Amino acid sequence: xxxAETPPTLAHRALYLDVAERLRQQIxxxxxxxxxxxxxxxxxxxxxxxxxxxxEALKVLAxxxxxxxxxxxxxxxxxxxxxxVSQVYHLLGLLEADAARxxxxxxxxxxxxxxxxxxxxxxxxxxxxxxFFAANEQFHMALLEIAGNRWxxxxxxxxxxxxxxxxxxxxxxxxxxxxxxxxxxxxxxxxAARKPAEAARLMQAHFENGLEAAA
Numbered sequence: 001x002x003x004a005e006t007p008p009t010l011a012h013r014a015l016y017l018d019v020a021e022r023l024r025q026q027i028x029x030x031x032x033x034x035x036x037x038x039x040x041x042x043x044x045x046x047x048x049x050x051x052x053x054x055x056e057a058l059k060v061l062a063x064x065x066x067x068x069x070x071x072x073x074x075x076x077x078x079x080x081x082x083x084x085v086s087q088v089y090h091l092l093g094l095l096e097a098d099a100a101r102x103x104x105x106x107x108x109x110x111x112x113x114x115x116x117x118x119x120x121x122x123x124x125x126x127x128x129x130x131x132f133f134a135a136n137e138q139f140h141m142a143l144l145e146i147a148g149n150r151w152x153x154x155x156x157x158x159x160x161x162x163x164x165x166x167x168x169x170x171x172x173x174x175x176x177x178x179x180x181x182x183x184x185x186x187x188x189x190x191x192a193a194r195k196p197a198e199a200a201r202l203m204q205a206h207f208e209n210g211l212e213a214a215a
Contacts, residue, residue, distance in 0.1 A: 016056035019047060023057055027066055027077055028164050038067060038075040065162040080166045085214055088163050093207030095156050096140060097200040099147035104191045104199035111146045112191060118142055119188050126181060139184070166214060176213040183209065 026032050044051045058075045061067040067075045118139040125131040137160060144153040183206045190199040
């Protein structure tokens, strides 16, 4: 009786997911610019892999919206049009406003304390752009986690990845970072006061203001 073969899929799956993450970070760091063609042959050589796991990784990024596959032309880093940016901000505003409403209504004292800690971290990082971006995303994702809707969290995770492709990030605009912090403070006050409708309104306005700054 022949020996049972070890399924090869686990190692392959881990490899292409690792490649997808490396590519994702290169895209976020603008090492591969929006609109740029993805040179599969060069990347495979740089990573020391065959083109098979690289192509599987590109499929992952295509599902996330970070790359666009074009027939007979290959993969390109997705470019965000003004309409794309508007649609992403609109969806984020709806999903995160709903999360803010839920958190203001039902969050425990411990969960509220966590948000306070994350907001204080955001305030401390206001002079360091990259650190501020990371702290801001951590705050927003914690809010989604506390709200407890895993479907909304998954959607926001993907939308936030795509939003990083926007060349004209709203926080780059002069004065927008300070305004964003002020909006966060108002949101925290509404959550502390357990005012769900107010928290939702403020979060919606936060994204509307971000979109205006990004335009």
